[in-house]
Amino acid sequence: MRVLFINNNGAGFADYIELPEDMTVQELFEQKVPHGTPADYLIRVNRQPVAARQILLEGDRISITPTKIEGATIS
Amino acid sequence: MPEFNRSAWQAACSIYSVLNCNNLPVPSLPELAWESLETILRKIRKADQAGWEVAGSRLRTQFIQMLPLVRRQLSEAESEQDASLKPKLLSSVKEIYSDLCSLADEFDCPEIKLEDSEVTVTTMAICLEGVELGQFQIRLNWSQIKSAQPYEIESLDPNPAAGSDDVVHPHVQDQRLCEGDGHLAIQAALEQGRLLDFFVMVRQILETYNDSSPYVSLEKWYGANCQDCGDCVCRDESCRCDHCEVDLCHDCSRSCEDCCRTCCNSCSQSCDGCGKSCCTRCINHCCVCDQVFCKECLIDETCKDCLEEEETPEEEKEEYTQISECPKVISAAVHPVCLGETAVPERPGGE
Numbered sequence: 001m002r003v004l005f006i007n008n009n010g011a012g013f014a015d016y017i018e019l020p021e022d023m024t025v026q027e028l029f030e031q032k033v034p035h036g037t038p039a040d041y042l043i044r045v046n047r048q049p050v051a052a053r054q055i056l057l058e059g060d061r062i063s064i065t066p067t068k069i070e071g072a073t074i075s
Numbered sequence: 076m077p078e079f080n081r082s083a084w085q086a087a088c089s090i091y092s093v094l095n096c097n098n099l100p101v102p103s104l105p106e107l108a109w110e111s112l113e114t115i116l117r118k119i120r121k122a123d124q125a126g127w128e129v130a131g132s133r134l135r136t137q138f139i140q141m142l143p144l145v146r147r148q149l150s151e152a153e154s155e156q157d158a159s160l161k162p163k164l165l166s167s168v169k170e171i172y173s174d175l176c177s178l179a180d181e182f183d184c185p186e187i188k189l190e191d192s193e194v195t196v197t198t199m200a201i202c203l204e205g206v207e208l209g210q211f212q213i214r215l216n217w218s219q220i221k222s223a224q225p226y227e228i229e230s231l232d233p234n235p236a237a238g239s240d241d242v243v244h245p246h247v248q249d250q251r252l253c254e255g256d257g258h259l260a261i262q263a264a265l266e267q268g269r270l271l272d273f274f275v276m277v278r279q280i281l282e283t284y285n286d287s288s289p290y291v292s293l294e295k296w297y298g299a300n301c302q303d304c305g306d307c308v309c310r311d312e313s314c315r316c317d318h319c320e321v322d323l324c325h326d327c328s329r330s331c332e333d334c335c336r337t338c339c340n341s342c343s344q345s346c347d348g349c350g351k352s353c354c355t356r357c358i359n360h361c362c363v364c365d366q367v368f369c370k371e372c373l374i375d376e377t378c379k380d381c382l383e384e385e386e387t388p389e390e391e392k393e394e395y396t397q398i399s400e401c402p403k404v405i406s407a408a409v410h411p412v413c414l415g416e417t418a419v420p421e422r423p424g425g426e
Binding site: 006008009010013014015042063065067072 | 164170173174177180245246252253254255256257259260261262263264267269271272275276279280281282283285288
């Protein structure tokens with residue numbers, strides 16, 4: 001199935017990706033952010049907060065945004 | 076089914092048209108580098124005609140050195156055009172509309188002002204490390220969405236840093252957020268029309284404190300502590316040691332009498348020669364006695380006293396040597412000053 005995956009970490013990534021059927025939000029997170037902790041991210045599916053075990057569906061929009069993003073004096 | 080939001084739809088259509096406006100960059104050629112190559116080539120021909128072999132050889136080296144520059148500029152022009160022609164992931168009107176409608180789930184009172192081309196959201200009250208900074212309004216002007224920073228941050232309950240009214244957040248100055256680690260991701264979100272991601276990321280930056288790079292650190296938010304006396308002083312009434320960069324009150328700051336730099340007590344010393352107060356850069360140790368002196372009191376890294384001491388004993392030594400080596404009679408004759416010190420030989424049979 002094809003979903004829109006957005007990772008707002010680092011330089012940012014947004015593109016359509018292919019995922020196996022019945023994949024959960026948690027599985028996708030573990031695959032895409034292997035060293036991350038879910039508590040450190042705002043994880044949204046179709047712009048809404050979801051449970052970790054929610055199964056992803058064709059056409060879903062999944063976004064992962066770090067809760068802590070460090071600003072600076074010079075950008 | 077959620078109620079249709081007309082102003083959100085109109086805004087989404089407008090934002091999409093701004094984003095979809097294709098301003099392709101005009102391809103550029105490495106003209107300057109090419110002209111330089113042509114100039115070198117002309118000189119090579121001239122050198123060859125005149126039979127200047129050394130000059131010709133040098134010019135050929137220059138020519139070879141210029142070629143990679145032309146090659147690099149050409150490949151940059153190629154990749155720039157490639158990137159501009161590549162299809163970008165751009166949100167559809169429907170997706171932008173959904174983003175605008177979802178702002179209400181993340182923020183208080185999102186507002187769309189069609190006449191000003193603005194979307195505004197308000198954060199919750201932000202408190203960083205015990206400093207209450209209040210609520211912030213993030214105002215995006217979508218007519219400028221392709222510019223470097225098309226949004227402003229306004230404090231609704233300003234609690235600016237002491238002495239810096241324009242700094243209402245450690246990472247905001249003059250209503251501009253310094254995005255730091257979020258810069259590229261924010262840029263990508265704006266370019267692609269992902270407005271919800273954009274607003275959420277800006278909020279997350281506002282809710283995060285980076286103590287290594289603030290405009291004003293939170294520990295000095297209410298003023299700075301003078302390093303020497305410990306008094307708390309307002310930032311515009313304090314000054315900073317030019318050497319170790321600690322904060323100082325005006326009473327404790329010193330000015331180096333040589334270079335006029337501001338320095339703290341630890342970075343300032345008095346010259347052992349003239350008593351002048353100098354900073355650590357302008358004061359040096361005498362290589363003989365190790366005392367500290369200003370530049371004027373040192374000659375070849377030696378103070379005046381040590382120089383005099385070095386000179387005086389040698390003269391005296393020479394004098395003593397001459398006295399002991401000279402015959403007693405001659406000694407008295409040549410050095411009348413030392414006459415009194417000359418031993419008078421005893422006369423045989425005399426008293």
